[in-house]
Amino acid sequence: MDEDDTPLRIERCADRVVATLHRPRVRNAIDQDLVDRLHALCGELEASPRILIITGAGGVFASGADIAQLRDRRAADARAGINTAVFTRIRALPMPVIAAVDGYALGGGAELAYAADLRLGTPTTKIGNPETGLGIIAGAGATWRLPELVGEARAAELLFTGRILGADEALAWGLLTAVHPADELIPAAHALADRIVANDPLAVRHTKTALRAPADAHPAIELALQAELFESPEKRRRMTAFLDRRAR
Incomplete structure (x- = not known):
């Protein structure tokens, strides 16, 4: 396959990976091939x-799931959770996931963004779930992730009506954490990643684990994770360095 036709372009660094959906003919619609590459x-x-x-x-x-494929899927495909499975896996990745959302993030594209830990946008960001207008539901995460992000009432409004949020409203609702000019979006995502990687990687991983734990797991999960970190040489090194700086 020619590099220009690769539907998922991946740039790898020591502390981060940048994955770019690249299906320009269909506005980066999510098809089975792209799902398979995201799983990999x-x-x-x-x-x-x-x-x-x-x-x-x-x-x-991402403009959504690939309608040409979605139209022909049947009940067994719905139960297989094709998009649900990969978005759940992205959500559960050990380190934070940052979605850099320029332009449309609709349907499955919005649900991919909801699976991230952090979402940055641009002035042209349009995000929402128009699935009911196509005779289906938002079945790959929106019905349970969106209420966590914007509250039950706002999620219900968006999912029932199919209304699409612009960048300003998405920012005001907390769906986006910041809005940047389009040419500054990826640098802003890298700057956010830089701030994260400056911290102890194990502490970041454990923080994500605690954040994603079910309500009935607290506070026991924090105590167990903190106990592990209290025995970490990195904790002692970082705290000693902090005390040394303060003593100067």
């Missing part, structure tokens, strides 16, 4: 944890 990337990041920055090429994050 998840396997890589599960074995070698790094921050993931995920974005889309051509001024579009």
Whole structure:
């Protein structure tokens, strides 16, 4: 396959990976091939944890699931959770996931963004779930992740009506954490990643584990994770360095 036709372009660094959805003819719609490639990337990041920055090429994050494939899927395909499985795997990656959302993030594209830990946008960001207008539901994460992000009432409004949020409203609702000019979006994502990787990687991983734990796991999970960190040489090194700086 020619590099220009690769649907998922991957740039690897020691502490992060940038994955760019690249299906320009269909506005980066998510098809089975792209799902398979995302699964392969998840396997890589599960074995070698790094921050993931995920974005889309051509001024579009992802226009949704590939309707040409989705139209022909039947009940067994729905129960298989094709997109659900890969978005769940992305959500569960050990290190934080940053979605850099330029332009449209609709349907499955929005659900991919919801699976990230952090979402940055641009002034042209449009995000939402128009699935009910196509005779289906937002079945790959929106019905449970969106209420966590914006509250039950706002999630219900968006999912029932199919209304699409612009960047300002998405920022005001907390769906985006910041909005940057399009040419500054990826640098901003890298700057956010830089701030994360300056911290202890194990503490970051354990923080994500605690954040994603079910309600009935708290506070026991924090106590167990903190107990492990209290025995870490890195904790002692960082605290000693802090005390030395303060003493100067």
